[in-house]
Each structure stands twice: as structure tokens, then as C-alpha cells.
Amino acid sequence: MKLAFAALLVCGFAQAQRKQLPEFVAGDQCLFCHRNDIGPTWQKNAHNLTVQPKAGSADEFTLGSRKHTRQLRKTGYGRFSIQEKDGAWNGSKFAERCAGCHTTAVNAETKVFTEFAIDCYACHGVVDLEHTNDTRLILLSKKNRGGASMITSICSSCHLRGGESKAKGLPYAYHFVPGDDLFADHAADLKKAEDPALNAGDRHVWRNVRDVLENNSETTCLSCHQVHANSAQKHRRVLTSPACLDCHYESGPKKNVKAYAAASVVCEVP
Ligand code: HEC
Ligand code: HEC
Ligand code: HEC
Ligand code: HEC
Ligand code: HEC
Ligand code: HEC
Known part of the structure; x- marks a missing residue:
């Protein structure tokens, strides 16, 4: 066991591309044990709430x-239709264009998802229940936070809006499992980081991914963000770099922040 773990650390990424999705432990099981540490904030976390059932309805979300x-x-197991602006229902768009980033474990052949919204698996990967004795076995634990490119692969699997699966042509990652190298199949033109049309929300993501992948930067999403605390407080302590200017001015106090709207063509958000 120790040896396998060491090998994983040395090689970095576990595997390039998977034909099939692995089995994984669902979030309600994790929360049975983690109800006190993670449960309370998870109720309010945007990842958990990105798809929510409507009160009093079994099939509306x-x-x-x-x-x-x-x-x-x-519309069936692991399938949704989405309402267009004119009120009509579109039966294929959600599966083709949205599912991979707003639901969990989408089968790239059938485009059926396993859980609605974003489950623990989307970031922590396939969890070995032995982690209760040795937390190095679980990705993103205090003892196994992961290296810069590993973290970047995980968060970019959804946040790099505008990337595309080379094998499937989908606007979302194909059978990506945390621990894998996202960019083995995911094509993203990192020059987009300089695209002046991007809003600061997307731009700081593209810029950070480029800096990790091309410039060996050790600053990652997790240098600034805490997912469970839902906080970006840590970012105040990161060394000043050009990336700060996506949101702050070159001179004057840092409490001045540039306003931006997180508009997105990928998400059809105006
Ligand atoms: C969007 C990605 C993401 C999802 C989804 C996610 N986590 Fe995490 N988790 C993290 C990151 C990143 C950390 C490292 C600390 C942090 O950022 O909060 C972490 C840390 C933890 C920790 C250790 C706490 C600590 O202080 O380091 C536990 C326990 C945990 N997660 C459990 C869960 C459970 C249970 C779920 C599902 C209900 C879940 N996580 C879903 C990203 C995620
Ligand atoms: C049988 C109970 C149990 C289940 C089920 C369980 N965990 Fe844990 N988990 C623990 C215990 C015990 C620890 C070690 C003590 C601690 O740090 O909370 C732990 C530790 C962790 C840590 C590392 C915390 C740290 O200190 O760095 C993470 C992350 C985590 N679990 C996530 C998950 C996720 C995700 C799932 C579901 C896939 C899950 N756990 C399922 C009991 C459980
Ligand atoms: C499986 C897809 C997925 C993964 C993986 C993922 N995210 Fe997200 N994230 C989302 C979506 C979707 C939203 C927006 C949810 C909404 O508002 O409907 C979001 C929202 C956020 C927000 C805004 C939260 C708020 O309340 O303002 C932050 C910050 C964030 N994610 C950081 C991260 C980080 C850091 C990681 C990597 C550890 C990560 N995410 C991994 C899909 C993902
Ligand atoms: C240098 C620090 C820093 C880095 C690195 C960083 N972020 Fe951020 N990010 C921030 C700050 C600060 C905010 C604004 C938080 C706020 O409004 O409270 C933010 C906002 C966000 C938002 C919300 C955008 C919106 O308004 O809807 C998301 C999502 C996000 N970051 C994801 C990521 C992801 C994913 C990565 C890694 C690829 C990343 N960030 C890297 C500092 C950083
Ligand atoms: C994605 C947008 C974003 C990026 C990138 C960003 N910031 Fe911020 N920053 C904010 C927002 C929003 C606030 C106010 C809310 C807060 O404190 O989270 C803020 C507040 C701050 C504050 C506290 C100012 C005060 O007096 O209250 C400091 C210091 C700071 N940022 C430093 C930095 C540094 C250094 C960088 C680059 C490493 C950076 N920021 C990058 C959005 C950003
Ligand atoms: C590549 C992954 C990805 C794809 C594909 C994707 N989304 Fe998103 N979506 C995200 C992320 C990440 C966020 C959060 C971004 C942020 O806050 O900066 C988000 C946010 C959203 C939001 C909340 C925006 C807000 O401001 O509250 C909506 C609504 C949305 N997406 C709809 C869609 C629809 C509809 C589709 C399909 C047509 C889609 N998304 C496809 C990743 C994706």
C-alpha cells in the first residue's frame, strides 16, 4: 500500500484517458460521517446548489x-430538458452543452449524469474509505493537497469555460476523474488569457491556469480560494502580480475593486 502511494506521488497523474467512469461513493454517504465538519456549509455551497429541486415538485429543478x-x-434517469428564453423546452441541449459542469459523472457516450449538482467526487475523486485511518489517501486532504498542476486540472475541469474535449468535441471534460491530467484530452487555447473581451471572473481563471501550465507558477486556485469555507480571504496574502490587476487598480488602495459581470457565452449568461 505504501509503495503504491509513493508511486502515485512520483508519477503525479494516475492515468491519461478513461473509457469508462469509475464507481464512486456518493455525497450523502460522505456526509453521514462528515455532517458536522462539512455538512453545515455544504448546504449553502454554490457547487451543491447549482442544480436544486424545486419545492413541491418531483421533476422540476x-x-x-x-x-x-x-x-x-x-426527462428520465440522468436526463434534463432545459427551458429556452421563449418558454419552449429543449430536450438535448442540457446533455450536449451543460451537463458536464453542472452535474456529476457524465457518461460521454450516453451523456447521462450520475448525480445532479456537483458531488464530492467531482473534486475529491474516487475516495478510498481507508482514508479514515490515513488521510494521505484522499485528494485535497490536509496531508495531500496535491501539486499545482493536479489542483489546476481539477478546478479547470469546469472553470475553464471555453475549453473542449479533443476526442468528443464536447464543451466539457470527457471522463475526467480528479487525479488525472485534464489536458490529456481537454484542449484550451491559453492565449485566451489575454483576450480583453473576457470578464475578470473568467480572465483570472484563464490567467492562473496559463501561469501554472506554462510558467510553472505555484500559485493555484487554492492559494486564494477555500471551497468549503466559501472564502477568498486568503488571496490578500498572495504576492502582488499582474493577475491582481484583473480586479484591482495599478495604484491606490486595494479596497478599490473593478466592477465586472460574470457574463458567459458557454453558460448563455448575458
Ligand atoms: C468544488 C470542489 C469540491 C467539492 C465538490 C467538495 N470538496 Fe471537499 N475540499 C475541496 C478543497 C479544495 C478542499 C481543501 C480545503 C478547502 O479548500 O476548503 C477540501 C477539503 C475537504 C475536507 C477537509 C477539510 C479541511 O479543512 O481541509 C473534507 C472533510 C472534505 N473536503 C469533504 C468533502 C465532502 C464530504 C464533499 C461532498 C459533500 C466535498 N468535500 C466536496 C474541494 C471540494
Ligand atoms: C465511515 C465514515 C466516513 C465516510 C463514509 C467518509 N469519511 Fe472522510 N473521513 C472520515 C474520518 C474519520 C476522517 C479522518 C478524521 C478527519 O480528519 O476528519 C476523514 C477524513 C477525510 C478528509 C481529510 C480531512 C483532513 O483532515 O485533511 C477528507 C477530504 C474526507 N474525509 C472526505 C470524504 C469524502 C469526499 C467522502 C465520501 C466519498 C468521505 N470522506 C467519506 C470518515 C469518513
Ligand atoms: C464539476 C464542476 C466544477 C468543479 C470540478 C469545480 N467547480 Fe467551482 N463551480 C462550478 C459551478 C457550476 C459553479 C457555479 C454554481 C452556481 O452558482 O450555480 C461554481 C462556483 C465556484 C465559485 C463561486 C462560489 C460563490 O458562491 O461565489 C468558486 C470560488 C469556485 N467554484 C471555485 C472552485 C475551485 C477552487 C475548484 C477546484 C478545487 C472548483 N471550483 C471546482 C463548477 C465546478
Ligand atoms: C490571486 C488569487 C486568485 C487566484 C489564483 C484565483 N482566484 Fe478566483 N477569485 C479571486 C478573488 C479575490 C475573487 C473575488 C472574490 C469575491 O468577489 O469575493 C475570485 C472570484 C472567483 C470566482 C467567482 C467569479 C464570479 O464573480 O462569478 C470563481 C468562480 C473563481 N474565482 C474561480 C477560480 C478558479 C477556478 C481558480 C483557479 C483556476 C481561481 N479562481 C484562481 C482570487 C483568485
Ligand atoms: C477576481 C478578482 C480579484 C483578483 C484577481 C484579486 N482580487 Fe483582491 N480583492 C477582490 C475583491 C472582490 C476584494 C474585496 C472583497 C474581499 O476582500 O474579498 C479584494 C480585496 C483585496 C484586499 C483587501 C483590501 C482592503 O483594504 O479591504 C487586498 C489586500 C487584496 N484584495 C489584494 C489582492 C492581491 C495581492 C491580488 C493579486 C495576487 C488580488 N487581490 C487579486 C478581488 C480580486
Ligand atoms: C465548461 C463548464 C461549463 C459548461 C459547459 C456550462 N457551464 Fe454554466 N457555469 C460553469 C461555471 C464554472 C459557472 C460559475 C462561473 C462563475 O461564477 O465565475 C457557471 C455558472 C452558470 C450559471 C450561473 C450564473 C450566475 O451568474 O449566477 C448558469 C445559469 C449557468 N452556468 C448555465 C449554464 C447553461 C445553461 C449551460 C449550457 C448551455 C452551461 N451553464 C454550461 C461552468 C459551465
């Missing part, structure tokens, strides 16, 4: 947890 929302209707 809301997509989007913050400013912009869309309506979804369950």
Missing part, C-alpha cells in the same frame, strides 16, 4: 445558484 437561473425538467 433550477439551474444556477446565484444571479442567473434556468429551469430544468427531469
